[in-house]
Amino acid sequence: MNKKFLPLRKLYILPLTLFVLLLSSCDLQEANVNPNVPAEAPLSVVLTGAQGTLAYNLGLDAGLLSATVMQQAAGSNGDATANDNYTAIPGRFNGIWVNFYSNVLKELSIIIDKGQTTNAPYYTGIARVLTAFTYGTLTDTFGDIPFSSALQGRENTAPTYDSQQQVYEGIQTLLDQAIADLNQPATSFTTAPPGADDLVFKGNVQNWLAVAWTLKARYALHLSKLDATTAATQALAYLYEGGPDGKYRGITTNAGDAQVVFGAAQTNANPFYQQNTSRPGWVGLGASFVNLLNGNEVTAPSTQESAAVVDPRRAYFATPYQPGKYRGGVAGIPGAFSLIGPYYGSTTSPVAFITYAEAKLIEAEARLILNASDPKAQTALTEAVTASFNKVVSNAADPDAIAEKRAAYLAAKATLTGEFAIDLKTIITQKYIALFLQPEPWVDYRRTGYPELPLAVNATHSLNPGGQIARRFPYPQDEQSLNKQLPGPSNYQEPRLWWDKP
Numbered sequence: 001m002n003k004k005f006l007p008l009r010k011l012y013i014l015p016l017t018l019f020v021l022l023l024s025s026c027d028l029q030e031a032n033v034n035p036n037v038p039a040e041a042p043l044s045v046v047l048t049g050a051q052g053t054l055a056y057n058l059g060l061d062a063g064l065l066s067a068t069v070m071q072q073a074a075g076s077n078g079d080a081t082a083n084d085n086y087t088a089i090p091g092r093f094n095g096i097w098v099n100f101y102s103n104v105l106k107e108l109s110i111i112i113d114k115g116q117t118t119n120a121p122y123y124t125g126i127a128r129v130l131t132a133f134t135y136g137t138l139t140d141t142f143g144d145i146p147f148s149s150a151l152q153g154r155e156n157t158a159p160t161y162d163s164q165q166q167v168y169e170g171i172q173t174l175l176d177q178a179i180a181d182l183n184q185p186a187t188s189f190t191t192a193p194p195g196a197d198d199l200v201f202k203g204n205v206q207n208w209l210a211v212a213w214t215l216k217a218r219y220a221l222h223l224s225k226l227d228a229t230t231a232a233t234q235a236l237a238y239l240y241e242g243g244p245d246g247k248y249r250g251i252t253t254n255a256g257d258a259q260v261v262f263g264a265a266q267t268n269a270n271p272f273y274q275q276n277t278s279r280p281g282w283v284g285l286g287a288s289f290v291n292l293l294n295g296n297e298v299t300a301p302s303t304q305e306s307a308a309v310v311d312p313r314r315a316y317f318a319t320p321y322q323p324g325k326y327r328g329g330v331a332g333i334p335g336a337f338s339l340i341g342p343y344y345g346s347t348t349s350p351v352a353f354i355t356y357a358e359a360k361l362i363e364a365e366a367r368l369i370l371n372a373s374d375p376k377a378q379t380a381l382t383e384a385v386t387a388s389f390n391k392v393v394s395n396a397a398d399p400d401a402i403a404e405k406r407a408a409y410l411a412a413k414a415t416l417t418g419e420f421a422i423d424l425k426t427i428i429t430q431k432y433i434a435l436f437l438q439p440e441p442w443v444d445y446r447r448t449g450y451p452e453l454p455l456a457v458n459a460t461h462s463l464n465p466g467g468q469i470a471r472r473f474p475y476p477q478d479e480q481s482l483n484k485q486l487p488g489p490s491n492y493q494e495p496r497l498w499w500d501k502p
Contacts, residue, residue: 332457
């Protein structure tokens, strides 16, 4: 068979039902439910399916593609090489669009509609949080998108596009509504709340509230290029009730990370694991990312020896390509060396939506913007990097991750100086590492210019004039062909996103 780097919708036909089967307390045959018809299924079944499908699609499509743009990953062989220098045609992005709109968002809308009629505010609250996250991922990838007229099915097969500014306003409204839902006292409704059917927190409402506030801070800070002071002020106001010195209400520990942990069976394993199993060596790690893990500058030659101080997370984020040696692939040049390591590349590895480390990195940047001398910026940065260490490092005897090596790394790579530009680079670089394989580093790069990635080789062509790092993805081919409301032509550079105007 001729192996291809398949459009991802062909790779995840099964996960909706598979994630439903993770529920030990729910027998689908006894319930007489067809999990492929969510409108007829109980809220619990739809919630499980929506969360699993979102995590799978995020991991193997939006997350992996944005990680390739950011040179965390590398399209090393086969059709994956087209992702490495942006020669992938618009049809490559049909999967993100279709699966997020037709599967994830549609399932979440069913939960919201059904939850409102059955007085199930915890279900609707969780669904609104995930809806905001999904629309946020879509708009940060494509810019203007269908929002207010989306999800109408046959009633409107050509939905209009809302401006990204309108979408961002809608995201904040969704999160406000979610917070109101999740703040309802459990005694005020009779519908059973989520439990094991919630793959993320098993129904822990306080964790979902912290996620909602942290997402509000994330999307506020995204607007730093438009007005840095306002963006930072709003981000801190969302993380801290009553202002930057008030009561903290964002994600507080690694246990509050919003993520889906995958199953041990091949059929419901982590998407990065499935990718490497079905297409071994087609996706490697990027040289820029591995350079940082090796303790070198992001622009160092990929063959440069490791520095004296290496990242304690290296053996968990990457595999050695030779004993004790780590190397990434140069963007635009085929060839796999180090691959995705065991923390994210094993069967039961998680796919994260938003984490405690990100919450503290948002805080560190916001405080830096408002006052480059604020000591709490350093505190937040140290807490973030330490949280990432604690989450990722599993071998207490790892010589690169013992307490002394962690302290040396923090001193060398995560210490602020009081100089804004230097410290912003430090914070964003640490965020780039901690948020490995998530879409956020691409947003940060477009906002701040950090890390200062080298240009991909052979990246100048009709879809990417000028050969610069991609600022967006072209609208999917299906939208270009079928939706007459499409705003206009697009490529990897233009039109710039609303918050990314030069």
